[in-house]
Amino acid sequence: MPRPLPKTVSPLPDELLSGWLSRLAAANYCNNAELLAHIEIDTTHGTALDFSIDAAAAEKIANAARVAPDVVRSLAFPAMTPREASLTAQMPFQHCLQCSREGLSLRHWRRAWAFDCQVCGTRLVQTLGKTGDEQISGKLIFRARRGAGMLECAARSRGPKQLRRAMRAVTFAMSLKTFRGDPSFAVQNPRSEVRLFCLAAIAAARSQPLAKAAIVSKSIDDYARVALLRAFEKEPRLLAAVDHIAQRRAKSAGPMTAASHN
Numbered sequence: 582m583p584r585p586l587p588k589t590v591s592p593l594p595d596e597l598l599s600g601w602l603s604r605l606a607a608a609n610y611c612n613n614a615e616l617l618a619h620i621e622i623d624t625t626h627g628t629a630l631d632f633s634i635d636a637a638a639a640e641k642i643a644n645a646a647r648v649a650p651d652v653v654r655s656l657a658f659p660a661m662t663p664r665e666a667s668l669t670a671q672m673p674f675q676h677c678l679q680c681s682r683e684g685l686s687l688r689h690w691r692r693a694w695a696f697d698c699q700v701c702g703t704r705l706v707q708t709l710g711k712t713g714d715e716q717i718s719g720k721l722i723f724r725a726r727r728g729a730g731m732l733e734c735a736a737r738s739r740g741p742k743q744l745r746r747a748m749r750a751v752t753f754a755m756s757l758k759t760f761r762g763d764p765s766f767a768v769q770n771p772r773s774e775v776r777l778f779c780l781a782a783i784a785a786a787r788s789q790p791l792a793k794a795a796i797v798s799k800s801i802d803d804y805a806r807v808a809l810l811r812a813f814e815k816e817p818r819l820l821a822a823v824d825h826i827a828q829r830r831a832k833s834a835g836p837m838t839a840a841s842h843n
């Protein structure tokens with residue numbers, strides 16, 4: 582068993598294990614890799630411990646930091662439902678500028694639905710976001726925040742229906758932005774323009790279902806049609822209905838409308 586560290590720091594509410602380990606390392610004047618090597622943990626990435634920490638590792642860390650092993654384990658993510666897991670980022674993708682300045686890394690920041698810091702209330706920013714984040718319109722932020730709230734409800738609801746609806750809206754938004762990949766990754770995107778647009782789409786789809794959007798849309802161009810089809814790809818019955826509506830709209834909108842979108 583390695584010797585206890587000269588200094589220890591107490592974990593804060595909702596602090597993530599890897600974040601606390603970083604603070605522990607800093608307090609002992611070493612870096613994260615050196616700290617893990619000292620504790621004899623066989624991983625160079627503290628972030629891997631956030632999702633699965635075995636009893637032996639918890640024991641070693643607890644001993645080195647002079648805290649109870651249960652405290653160490655409580656800093657890692659608890660068991661999650663598959664739905665929750667798909668919306669919880671393995672790597673940091675957003676953070677609170679205020680709290681990270683104090684060396685904090687909180688668990689809720691990893692959730693795709695987290696929008697404002699639960700500790701200080703500051704809006705979370707994407708890790709790859711430019712500091713010129715102010716350029717994002719207030720309207721988009723407002724809608725994205727509402728969408729994030731709906732995503733949380735969907736992720737925590739009993740049935741899969743709500744989340745399926747939310748992800749359909751995200752798929753639609755992704756197609757409009759020609760962004761490829763899994764919709765659950767789009768809402769965890771480290772670039773704010775992708776994430777905010779997709780979250781806002783969840784809120785928009787609530788007030789106006791996508792199939793209806795195809796009907797009311799004054800000028801459904803090929804681009805939007807492809808986006809709609811992609812959004813309904815996994816539901817053949819809805820897909821057929823949407824395609825029918827979209828085609829009819831495209832016809833009645835006329836060639837002028839279609840051309841103006843090129």
Ligand SMILES: [Zn+2]
Nearest residue numbers: 677680698701
């Ligand atoms: Zn904060």
